[in-house]
Amino acid sequence: MPIPAPLSILHVVRQFLPNRGGLEDFVANLAREQARLGHRVRVLTLDRLFSRPEARLPARERLEGIEIERIPFFGSHRYPVAPSAFRHLGDADLVHVHAIDFFFDAFALAKPLHRRPMVATTHGGFFHTDAHSRLKKLWFEGPTRMSVRGYEAVVACSESDARLFAGIVPGGVAVIQNGVDLEKFAGAASPEPRRALLTIGRFAHNKRLDRLLAVMQALNADGAGWRLRIVGVPSDVTEGALTAEIDRLGLAGAVTLHTGLDAPAVRALIGQSSLFVSASQYEGFGIALIEALSAGLVPVAHPNDAFAWLKKRHPLISLCDFADAYATAGTIRAAYDRLEQGAIVRGTEDLSDYRWASVAARYVATYRAALAGAGQTVAATAA
Template identity: 85%
Template sequence: MTPPAAPLSILHVVRQFLPNRGGLEDFVANLAREQARLGHRVRVLTLDRLFSAPEARLPAREVLEGIAIERIPFFGSSRYPVAPSAFRHLGDADLVHVHAIDFFFDAFALAKPLHRRPMVATTHGGFFHTSAHSRLKKLWFEGPTRMSVRAYEAIVACSESDAKLFDGIVPGGVEVVQNGVDLDKFAGAASPEPRRALLTIGRFAHNKRLDRLLATMRALNADGPAWRLRIVGVPSDVTAEALAAEIDRMGLSGAVTLHTGLDAPAVRALIGESSLFVSASQYEGFGIALIEALSAGLVPVAHPNDAFAWLAQRHPLIGLADFAAPETAAEAIRTAHARLERGEIARGCEDLSDYRWSSVASRYVAVYEAALAGAGHGAAARAA
């Protein structure tokens, strides 16, 4: 990939970042690292407390995994944290890249006449991850969000489902850039021998419907405790304590284990003891964990939300099952495992090259260059 004539100074703005782990955090970290590798100057602006540990204040400035991070205080809820000092951190940024639809998205749009920086935003699923407050969310989407998008030079959807959602409110439509995935992190890590061992990775959040996953586990083990499930992630709007209590209440303590705060090698080790990836998630902006599972050689069985259904059309190894019906989901898992035992499933043969970060970063730089040119701040103007 050939970088533009002049390196860009890029400011990524995201509500939660390292040391927190999750799909959004990993996306920004990987994109920032790839852009820095290409010679751009990259900073990340984020909040100074993690929603999962709000009592601990993180350093105002820090470098983690080679990424320069600036953190600012906030007030309000984790759903819409308000951080008015954000504009003091624009520095020499040529372009501001806002991730997700939240306070930062609205605030930078409202202040555009003052800061006058070209801006790009990535949708990351918007704020429709759950059906809670759906009427209020729709009103906000059709009102403030519709107004805010007009301040951005480009709105990028990270999935076709996001594109359908935002096309109706973005003048000129949105551009789709599929999420990047670190395909090397867990490559080929799955157990070479078929095991009755399931793995799920993601936040402990209501939209992930871990309750339905537990109900499916109870259905799987109705004839005896033969199946195991490892739940890997970080607490969000579901705490680890609440999840552990639910596991105990459902009599699954011997079959289901929780794993929080693991680094990549530790997760890889758990994948090595597993054969199938499962997800009952009702809503996903894209589905990074599912693509990582494919790269690892795990066989996925997932709930047919819009993002997973779209991925299943591209990758036939992905099995879909309605986890709202535990017996149905359990039967789909049994069938996938039986096919694996009979050697009917060819793992590791999916073409995942479109998700490589080098490809994704290239597409984002093209978006940036178009945004800068459209705002009168193209490479030639910067070099002058």
């Protein structure tokens, strides 16, 4: 049987390296793995980071082995408009658009002109918060419903995403769970139990860092000396606003912020921690939580759809409503007590389904089905 020819793949994503976050890491890992498989891979993204809009990045750059092309945009970070995107199709056999935004709509609208097969990954759509929920629903039922028709396949990275998009995608939605770099933080957690918590993610309203701070107040009400390290990058919550709130609550000695860290620096912080916490109201999948499991951290998380689904697969995860600070503090203390008493055995979770090699292979199979004009069979191919 002949070996299929390598593909020329163009990934399109609004924010990418050197920015760090779940979406950026997903695209970077997928691009690296596809390049390792022999495909030609490029990433098209915007030329300014939403966290530093005053700084313009190079139009072309190679970072971490990935070929990056950047284009200017105007408008807000919620819907950045970049009309020059179509000049960068080059020799792409297939366009893979990540998330539901201007790129998703524009490439669909221009499909009769560029005529490239396209695949989209939902990454949670745009329902990360309840803000503007009525407008979002109208947009989802209108423009988004029309745009999905331009794609040979729409891939959801979680069952909750699949349920959300199933009603507007003709032919159904494939589910390919996110890949996770399981080696990056493998076994990095503190070998001895510590009253030290760590959270990783954007400083965004949907992450509900305010609730995490309230939980820290409840934990330390008896002077137990709990610590929280917040690792991430500013988004719609600024570092200054977080610092001011930490000071206002009298938590300056217990809570520290860490921004712009590379993987070794994050690994070092994990080495000083025993538990992972997340108050996030919405997650497309929950990469940081899987990374925490790989590190040997014990997770306590808010029961959003993604975390509730992961809990079914990984019993080590504890779920608690972070809106109740004192109940959550009790859940964290109980998890720590089990760890201290040796009732929790870390490093035994089976995380093999999240390895990037298998995730990348499933995406390439989806691409080939799209290229063959078999969009209606993609859901079965990727299952």
